[in-house]
Amino acid sequence: MDRTTFNYATQSAINDGQFEKINLAQKYASSFISGNPQFTPTDLEKLGTVGLAQFLETVGSNGVRFNNPSRSDSAPEQQQNKPSDAISPGWRNQRRSEPSLLLHALAWGITTGLFPIFVALIHFTILKP
Secondary structure: OOHHHHHHHHHHHHHHHHHHHHHHHHHHHHHHHHOOOOOOHHHHHHOHHHHHHHHHHHHOOOOOOOOOOOOOOOOHHHHOOOOOOOOOHHHHHHOOOOOOHHHHHHHHHHHHHHHHHHHHHHHHHHHOO
């Protein structure tokens, strides 16, 4: 299975799952409104955030603020909680700590100091009879 087919299949499964949760939430809401004694609040645990938001909307509890990230009326500060410096999985093996500035300065100084000595040794070796 190639990546495009996999992505399509997973997105389709997610959409189907959310659709079923919404249908189940509407069924639980009608059972709650009609006063069915078989309704238990523990059934709501199966709904997840999408289904619970649909349940509350169907029941008509407008006084309850439910933070659902898939809804457009959610708070803007909640939508910005995602980390902006997230690393792509393809770059994970490229991660390493920053090199020390002191070590770079020390290496540059030693190289700069030894270069004239090396050039002088070659010069005297070639010119020496």
